[in-house]
Amino acid sequence: MSENQELHREKNLAYYCQRFTELKTSKRLGPNAEYKPILILCVIDLITQGFIENNQIAASDKLIDTFNKHWDILSSGTYQGKDNLHLPFFYLQSEGFWHIESKNNSLKRVPSSVKKLREVVEYASLDPELFELLQDQNYRKELIDVLIATWFSANQKDTKELLAINDRFQKEDDEEEDSINLLNQQKKQPKSYLRKSVIRDGIFRKAVVHTYNYKCAFCGMKVTMSIKQNIVDGAH
Template sequence: MQRDFPPSHHILDHYSRCFKKLKRGVSKHLGKAPHKPVMLLGVIRGIKQKEIMDNRIFITPELLLNFRKIWSHLVDTEHIENLTLPFFHLRSEPFWQLVARPGMEPGITRSGSIKSFKNLRETVAYAQIDPELFLLLQEPETSRILEEQLLHQYFYTTRTNYFTQYNSIEESQLEYQILNSSGTVYRERLLQLRKTIDESRYQEELFIRGGLFKRSIPKIYNHRCCISGMRIMATPNIQMIDACHIHPFSLSNDDTVPNGIALSPTLHRAFDRGLISITSDYKVKVSKLVNDKASKFTLSQFENQSIYLPEKEKWYPAMESLTWHQEQVFLG
């Protein structure tokens, strides 16, 4: 979205007033909830980092991580960190609209709240902020004004923490697990984690881990399909090479690199449906059910072809996962 003219002062004043008068829940012992301003600061940071490219705010691992980082630096009360609440309840503000997934409109229009992070993702496709507000948040000067408005209004005593340069320890630890853990150790960690947190928090955790898996696998394979060799580099927000679980996460609870391969979308679909597989010596096997002789773009051309492998042997596809795929998915 491009802007041809500077935003007028009355538009900036309007959103400054909106940010100053956010409708917030109140707890008798904790005071007013900090969730909405933290959410808006997360959106501002996402726009700065080019993770949010237009006025549609999708529920992404990056947004969730930003929310958690900002919360840890600014909130000094005993409120419970929860992205679901502000993402849904910001609909009470004039600049934030929720867009439902097809068929899920009643979940937004009739519901006074939302039960869980999983429920939020199942119901809401994305939130949409006013185009005028998005333009303001794209501009460094007006974005800074609105950012400081939120910090002064809601986090006056902790606001200096917001500008501290820091890396996400949580993100770094999770990436380390995905890159270096065995599937067995990773599954055990998840099992122990599930015993210590509630279900909604656990679903957030899986969402972040899944996002990091999807980000890590294309990097490990140098953004190249391991079967066709197709390599496409795009913007950070546009992935043209998929991260494919060999043994689906829903069955394996395994987001580690050896349980993943990088595939083009078409080959990803063929792999998931058992039309192709990978042998223990890392060669492509094509199902006998495939009949593509009439096309010049064939799956059969890859039969017995060696796949492209990652730089480090520890990241090679795991034998356990490949065997599972050959026995349980491949159509022979």
């Protein structure tokens, strides 16, 4: 990759980090409306696991199930969001990096349900630049950390609550792994492996840096990101 291309990618990364900190939330529900960041995290998670392989994001059963599970774990619980994937799927259009391809131009207003969304929408797509960034695990990690730092850590009073969220993700991973192992035994097939949630990793990183006040445990240096968040990477 040339220097000019790398600079272009870094500019895009900074741009999308900034965009993720400034998501427009519901005027009625207030700044803690978590629909959009949870949907974005779900899309990143499914890209990481290989369920989304091209830039056509359908309202699939897998996306719906992932959104509902992540909502149960991550939401503040101040309002009902489960089974309401249609809301962020539609309203993310206002952010400029999420684009919807409708069936026969039939999407005139927000769909009334997930079922209606699937009737009128072919798929959504991300900006090509953002989708390209999400193919790189290091860029994915930075974007996940920005989303978690902006939209979820502010509501957590202490490390104990962050670790509780991490434990709920771990429980979900363990339950899914048990199901996979049972299915493998029943079908007598070679063992398949669960790719654990990258969101869980992000929550765990946040809990660790919260514990150490964003300082390296070895040298005491305080590590920050320039885009409004304090983020500690694995090494610096």
